[in-house]
Amino acid sequence: MSDPILCVRNLNVRYFGARGAMHAVRNVSFEVGKEKVAIIGESGSGKSTVGRAVMRLLPDVARVEADALDFEGRNMLALSEKAMQDIRGRRISMILQDPKFSLNPVMTVGEQVSEAYLAHFPVSRAEARRRSIEQLAAVRIRDPEHVYGLYPHEVSGGMGQRIMIAMMLIPDPALIIADEPTSALDVTVRLQVLALLDDLVRQRGIGLLFISHDLNLVQSFCDRVLIMYAGQVVEELRADELDKARHEYSQGLLASLPRIGARRERLPTLNRRSEWALDLVRQK
Amino acid sequence: MSLIDIDDLSLFLGQGARRRKILDSISFSVEAGQTYGLVGESGSGKSTVLRCIAGLYRQWTGGIAVDGQTFRQADRLGWCRNVQMVFQDPYGSLHPKHQIEDILAEPLHIHKLDNIGERVGKVLDQVGLPGKFRYRFPHQLSGGQRQRVAIARAMVLRPSIVLLDEPTSALDVSIQAEILNLFMDLREELKLTYLLVSHDLSVIDHMCSAFAVMQAGRIVEVLTRDALENNEASAPYTRTLIEASERYDRDLALRQAEAEQA
Amino acid sequence: MSENSSSMSLREYLSSDTVTSMRQATAQRVYWSLRAFLGNPLAVFGLVVILAMILAAIFAPWIATHDPNAQNLSRALQPPGEENWLGTDELGRDIFSRIVYGSRISIYIVILVSVIVAPVGLVVGMAAGYFGGWVDRVLMRVTDIFLSFPSLILALAFAAALGPGIENAVIAISLTAWPSIARLARAETLTMRASDFIAAAQVSGASALRILRRHILPICVPSVIVRITLNMAGVLLTAAGLGFLGLGAQPPTPEWGAMTSAGRRFMIDSWWVVTMPGMAILVVALAFNLFGDGLRDVLDPRQSR
Numbered sequence A: 001m002s003d004p005i006l007c008v009r010n011l012n013v014r015y016f017g018a019r020g021a022m023h024a025v026r027n028v029s030f031e032v033g034k035e036k037v038a039i040i041g042e043s044g045s046g047k048s049t050v051g052r053a054v055m056r057l058l059p060d061v062a063r064v065e066a067d068a069l070d071f072e073g074r075n076m077l078a079l080s081e082k083a084m085q086d087i088r089g090r091r092i093s094m095i096l097q098d099p100k101f102s103l104n105p106v107m108t109v110g111e112q113v114s115e116a117y118l119a120h121f122p123v124s125r126a127e128a129r130r131r132s133i134e135q136l137a138a139v140r141i142r143d144p145e146h147v148y149g150l151y152p153h154e155v156s157g158g159m160g161q162r163i164m165i166a167m168m169l170i171p172d173p174a175l176i177i178a179d180e181p182t183s184a185l186d187v188t189v190r191l192q193v194l195a196l197l198d199d200l201v202r203q204r205g206i207g208l209l210f211i212s213h214d215l216n217l218v219q220s221f222c223d224r225v226l227i228m229y230a231g232q233v234v235e236e237l238r239a240d241e242l243d244k245a246r247h248e249y250s251q252g253l254l255a256s257l258p259r260i261g262a263r264r265e266r267l268p269t270l271n272r273r274s275e276w277a278l279d280l281v282r283q284k
Numbered sequence B: 001m002s003l004i005d006i007d008d009l010s011l012f013l014g015q016g017a018r019r020r021k022i023l024d025s026i027s028f029s030v031e032a033g034q035t036y037g038l039v040g041e042s043g044s045g046k047s048t049v050l051r052c053i054a055g056l057y058r059q060w061t062g063g064i065a066v067d068g069q070t071f072r073q074a075d076r077l078g079w080c081r082n083v084q085m086v087f088q089d090p091y092g093s094l095h096p097k098h099q100i101e102d103i104l105a106e107p108l109h110i111h112k113l114d115n116i117g118e119r120v121g122k123v124l125d126q127v128g129l130p131g132k133f134r135y136r137f138p139h140q141l142s143g144g145q146r147q148r149v150a151i152a153r154a155m156v157l158r159p160s161i162v163l164l165d166e167p168t169s170a171l172d173v174s175i176q177a178e179i180l181n182l183f184m185d186l187r188e189e190l191k192l193t194y195l196l197v198s199h200d201l202s203v204i205d206h207m208c209s210a211f212a213v214m215q216a217g218r219i220v221e222v223l224t225r226d227a228l229e230n231n232e233a234s235a236p237y238t239r240t241l242i243e244a245s246e247r248y249d250r251d252l253a254l255r256q257a258e259a260e261q262a
Numbered sequence C: 001m002s003e004n005s006s007s008m009s010l011r012e013y014l015s016s017d018t019v020t021s022m023r024q025a026t027a028q029r030v031y032w033s034l035r036a037f038l039g040n041p042l043a044v045f046g047l048v049v050i051l052a053m054i055l056a057a058i059f060a061p062w063i064a065t066h067d068p069n070a071q072n073l074s075r076a077l078q079p080p081g082e083e084n085w086l087g088t089d090e091l092g093r094d095i096f097s098r099i100v101y102g103s104r105i106s107i108y109i110v111i112l113v114s115v116i117v118a119p120v121g122l123v124v125g126m127a128a129g130y131f132g133g134w135v136d137r138v139l140m141r142v143t144d145i146f147l148s149f150p151s152l153i154l155a156l157a158f159a160a161a162l163g164p165g166i167e168n169a170v171i172a173i174s175l176t177a178w179p180s181i182a183r184l185a186r187a188e189t190l191t192m193r194a195s196d197f198i199a200a201a202q203v204s205g206a207s208a209l210r211i212l213r214r215h216i217l218p219i220c221v222p223s224v225i226v227r228i229t230l231n232m233a234g235v236l237l238t239a240a241g242l243g244f245l246g247l248g249a250q251p252p253t254p255e256w257g258a259m260t261s262a263g264r265r266f267m268i269d270s271w272w273v274v275t276m277p278g279m280a281i282l283v284v285a286l287a288f289n290l291f292g293d294g295l296r297d298v299l300d301p302r303q304s305r
Helices: A047-055 A081-090 A109-120 A125-138 A144-148 A157-169 A187-204 A215-221 A239-244 A248-255 B046-054 B076-082 B100-110 B116-126 B131-135 B143-155 B173-190 B201-207 B225-229 B236-246 B250-261 C002-007 C010-015 C022-038 C041-058 C095-131 C133-147 C151-162 C166-193 C196-203 C208-244 C256-266 C271-299
Strands: A006-017 A020-032 A036-040 A062-065 A068-071 A092-095 A175-179 A207-212 A224-229 A232-238 B004-013 B020-030 B035-040 B061-066 B083-086 B161-165 B193-198 B210-215 B218-224
Touching: A006 A047, A020 A036, A020 A047, A020 A207, A020 A224, A020 A232, A036 A047, A036 A187, A036 A215, A047 A062, A047 A092, A047 A175, A047 A207, A081 A092, A081 A109, A092 A157, A109 A125, A109 A144, A109 A157, A125 A144, A125 A157, A157 A187, A175 A187, A187 A207, A187 A215, A187 B236, A187 B250, A207 A215, A215 A239, A224 A239, A224 A248, A232 A239, A232 A248, A239 A248, A248 B173, B004 B046, B020 B046, B020 B061, B020 B218, B035 B046, B035 B201, B046 B083, B046 B161, B046 B193, B046 C196, B076 B083, B083 B143, B083 C196, B100 B116, B100 B131, B100 B143, B116 B131, B116 B143, B116 B173, B131 C022, B143 B173, B173 B201, B193 B201, B201 B225, B201 B236, B210 B225, B210 B236, B218 B225, B218 B236, B236 B250, C010 C022, C022 C041, C022 C271, C041 C095, C041 C271, C095 C133, C095 C166, C095 C208, C095 C256, C095 C271, C133 C166, C151 C166, C151 C208, C166 C196, C166 C208, C196 C208, C208 C256, C208 C271, C256 C271
Parallel strands: A036 A207, A036 A224, A092 A175, A175 A207, B035 B193, B035 B210, B083 B161, B161 B193
Antiparallel strands: A006 A020, A006 A062, A006 A068, A224 A232, B004 B020, B004 B061, B210 B218
C-alpha cells in the first residue's frame, strides 16, 4: 500500500461526565489509504466517536489522546483550531446519516452548493451557479437545473444525500468520513449512493472511512473492515474474508444476521462474554 | 376461508389538490398460523396497510375481514382484543411517563379483565423480561428491552393476530436476532398469526412463508419463500430489490441508473 | 418485606437499582427531581420567598404586630422604626401588618386564577389538538379572540362592567389568562397525536377520553404547571394594577396595589408608604419567575435554555 492518507495509532477517547469518566475509545489504530475502510460495530461500540475524534468534532467533555493522528503526513493533534477548520473544510469531508439535518431548510439546495463553491473559489455568482449545476450532474442527479431550485424538504433522502456529496466534493477532499450514510435510505437508492462513493475512491483516489452497522453491506462494498466492540478494535480483516473472522464476537455477529435462503428455525444469539471488554493491549 | 382477508383495499389521504392515493386496490389473504410478509421501500404503503387493519385509519374503501367478520361489522373492543400491533420505534411507542407496569396493565383495564397483576407478571415472563423491570420507566431500559415491553403489551390481550411494523429495524443485529427468535417462540406458544412489514428481505425470508412486494401503494408481486430462494421472482422491481438487498454490486448500480435515465 | 425495607437506609431506598414497588419508583423520581431543583440557587430563593409568603398569609394574626385596619391618626406617616417596622400610612396604620395581611389577598387571587385557568386551558387545548378538524378551528378562533385583548384593558372593562372587587378582578384576569394555557396544551397535544404511543393506546381500544386523560394529560401537565407559575407574576401585577386603579380590592382591604395607590400622594415626603408594598410586589413577582424557571428545568427539560 502507498502512503496512507490517514494514520491513527492508539487513539483513546475519554468522556468526563457527571457520573465519572467513560473510556469510549480504547487504543484504536488503523490506516486509510486510497481505499474503502469500514468500521463496524453495534450501538455504543464507539465507532462514531472514532470518526468524530478524527474530525475533532467531539464535545468539550471528551478528551482525545493518541500516539499518532496523522493526516497527509501532518500531525493533527498539534494543529490549532483554525488550521483544523481549514482541514475540515477542504481536505476531510464528513457525510452523516440524515442529510435533512445537514442542509439549511430556508435556502434552495442549489444556492447552498453555490455558497460552498464561492467559499473555496474566487469566481462570480453566475460562474458558481454553472459549476454547481455541473457538480450536481456529476453526482448523477437527473435534471440538475430543476433540482438547483428545490428546497431541502422537496428532495428525497437519496437525492439529499447526493446533494451533500456534491457539496462535499467541491473543495477536492482527500478523505471522506461517512457515518452511516445509507442507513436512512431505501436499498435501491442506497445502491446508487454507494456506487457514487465507489467511483470517487476509484477515479479520484479519495480515501473513504465508512462507519456502519451493516455487515452484509460492508462485506460487498469495502476493502478492509475493522470490527469494534466496547471501544476497541477486536479484529481487522479484508472485507471479502469477513466470513473467516476469528474473534468470537465477529463470528457471533455474522451468525446472528438473517440471510436469504439460510432456513434457520432460530437465529444464533450473541452471548456477550465479559472478557471481550477487557483491555486487549494489556492482555498481550 | 383465510384468517385475514384483505379485499380491494384503497386509501386516499389529504384534501383538495394534495389528495393522494396511498393504497391502490390491495388484496391478499393470510392463513391462520402463518407469518405473512409485506416488503417494500419507504412510501410503498406497507405500514399503511397495517394501520388500516389495526383501525388507525378509517377512511379506506374495500374490505378488511378477520375470521369472516368484517371490520365494519365488528365491535371495536372485540377487534382490538383480537388484532394487536408492534411498532417500529421502541423509543416512541412507549409512554415516557408510564411505568412498565402501567403500560402493560392499560390494555387490561380498557378491556375490564381481572387478575391484572398476575397477567402482567406472566406476559413479562413470556417476553423474557425479569420481574424487576416492572416498576421501571421506559427511559431506564435499552432499545431491545423496550421492544420486549412493546411486544408484551401486544401479547397481554391474548390476540390471535399480531401486526409487526418493522419491529427490528431500529435495533442492533444481535438484538434483532433475539427479538426474531422471540417472535418465533411466541407464535408457537400462543398460536399466533403474524403480518410482518419490513424493508429487509432477509428478515422477511427468515420469518415468512409468503410475502407481497409493494411499490407505490400497489402489490407488485406475491412470492413464496421457495420462489424467492429459487430465484423465481418475475417482476423487474422485485428482481432489483432482491439483488440490491443481497449485496453491493457496481454493475447493478450502473444498469439501474441507465434504466432510470431511459 | 417491611423488614427488608426498614433495614435499607432511606438513601439506598431512593437510589437503589432494584425497584420493588410503584411507590419506590415514584419516590425515586421525586428524589432526583428534587436534587436537580436544589442545585439551582435562584429557584430555591424563589421557592423560599413563596413559602414565606404562604406562611405569612396563614399565620398573619400571629406575625402582624398591629391590627392592619386600626387607625391611629396621632401616629400617621411615621417613618420605619422601632414601633412600626416599615412605618405607618396616612391613617396611622402599620404598613408591615398591612403587607402581611395583604399577602392573603395576593395568594387568594393567584390560587383562584390558577384553579380556573388551568383546567379550562387544558381541556380546550387538548380537545383542539387531539380532535383537530372543525373542533380545532372553532376552539382556536375563540382562543384567538381572547388572546387579542390586552389583558389589563380587558380586565379593566370587566371590572368596570361588573363593578370593582376582588372576585371580579379574578374573573377578569382569568378570562385573559386561559388562552395562553390552551395554546400551550394544544401544541403539546399536536406533537403527541402522531406518536406511536398514542397509536398503541388506540390499538388497545382506548376511548378518546381515556387517551386524553391517561396518556396526553400527564405530558401536558408539567409544562402547564411551569407556564402557570411563570404567569403568576403577571397575575400578581395585573391584580396590583387593578387595585392601584381602584378597580380591584376596595379600601380598607390591605391589598398591595391599592396600598401603593393610596400612598402615591405622600410619595415625596413619606417614601415608605409607596415603596414598602411596591417592594413586596416586586420581590414576590420575581420569586414566581425564578421558581417557574427552576421548575421548568426539572419538569420540562426540553424547553430549558
